[in-house]
Each structure stands twice: as structure tokens, then as C-alpha cells.
Amino acid sequence: GLGRAQLATLQRQRLSEGVASLRRAFDYYAEAGEVDRAMAVAHHPLPMAIGQLAGGAELIHQALGLVQRDSHDEGRLLSMYSLAVSREVNDFAAAQDAYTRALAIAQREKDTGLEIFTLAAAASVDAFQGHFQDSLEKSLRGLELARGVDNPWAEIQVQFWAALDRYSTGDLQGATPHLKDL
Numbered sequence: 001g002l003g004r005a006q007l008a009t010l011q012r013q014r015l016s017e018g019v020a021s022l023r024r025a026f027d028y029y030a031e032a033g034e035v036d037r038a039m040a041v042a043h044h045p046l047p048m049a050i051g052q053l054a055g056g057a058e059l060i061h062q063a064l065g066l067v068q069r070d071s072h073d074e075g076r077l078l079s080m081y082s083l084a085v086s087r088e089v090n091d092f093a094a095a096q097d098a099y100t101r102a103l104a105i106a107q108r109e110k111d112t113g114l115e116i117f118t119l120a121a122a123a124s125v126d127a128f129q130g131h132f133q134d135s136l137e138k139s140l141r142g143l144e145l146a147r148g149v150d151n152p153w154a155e156i157q158v159q160f161w162a163a164l165d166r167y168s169t170g171d172l173q174g175a176t177p178h179l180k181d182l
Helices: 002-009 012-031 035-042 056-064 072-089 092-109 112-128 132-146 152-168 172-181
Strands: none
Touching (some): 002 012, 012 056, 035 056, 072 092, 072 112, 132 152, 152 172
16 A cells, blocks of 8 residues: 555655555565465556656566466566566567567457557557557557447557657647547
8 A cells, every 4th residue: 555655646756665665565465475465566557757666677577477377467467567677677678578478368368458458558668669650550459449448548548659659750630639539
């Protein structure tokens, strides 16, 4: 609870304190063999505070060791890991591998929500690396899926990246409809 509250309320330059609190809780639950509680900590979304967050990727990487390979839990963690490893250590190859594996799990499990979340994460990773066309393709695919389910949060995520990708490539007219939907 402390880590979640800190991540929600602390100033950007102090966000790693929230991650440290999550880390302590995760370590405690993992050592106590309470895997479900450890996973609840690991699944807590981390803010996209580039350069302000440290330890999230490591926490998620450790959590990946507690779940079954190719499981739904692994898919969720891999999706989150792709964002964290991209932002914290700028490891595009590891981020790409993580979101590719997460997408495969989401598609195999027919979990549209996870697929949209992963496509949004992948679009973010690609955009962060300046691969705006790749990011746009993922965003548009996510948007296609989001329109078929009742998940406004997921739709906002892919709308945001589609708008940013179009804007970044100079397609202001193309960005406008995405912005109107936000």
C-alpha cells in the first residue's frame, strides 16, 4: 500500500522511493512463498517517468522467475517489462523480445485486453526509439481491437500513441482524429 500511495503522490524526482517500497513488499512476499501477493505487487503499473524511476525492470524481471513460462501471468509481466526495460536501461532488444512474447501469449489465450495493452506498450517502446511507423502500425492494430471491446482505458492508450506517431512523422491531419477521441 505504501509503494502504491508513493507512486501516486510523490513528485517525479522521488518516484524511485515508491518503487523501493514495492520492492520491499515484493521481496517479503516472494520469500514468504506468497506468490499471489508478490504478483499483485509486480503487476502494479509503474508511471512512465523516464530517468526518474529505477528498479521497476528488475522487480518485474524477478517476478518473471516466479511464474510459469508461456502463462497468462508471464504475458502480463512481459508486457510491463518491455516498457520498464526500455525506459530504465534503454534496452530496445530486450523490450522487443518481451513484447513479442507477450503478444504471442495474448493471441494464443485470445485475451484481447492483454493484446491491446501489449500493443500499446510495444508502440510506446517503438516510439521511444524513434520507430514511429512501427509504433503507428501497432497503435492502429490496437485501436482496431479496442473498438471491439468495452475497455476505454485501452482505447485511450492506443489513441495516444497513434496521435503521437502521426504527429512525429508530420501527419498533423492524421493525428487530429486520434486527439479528438482522447
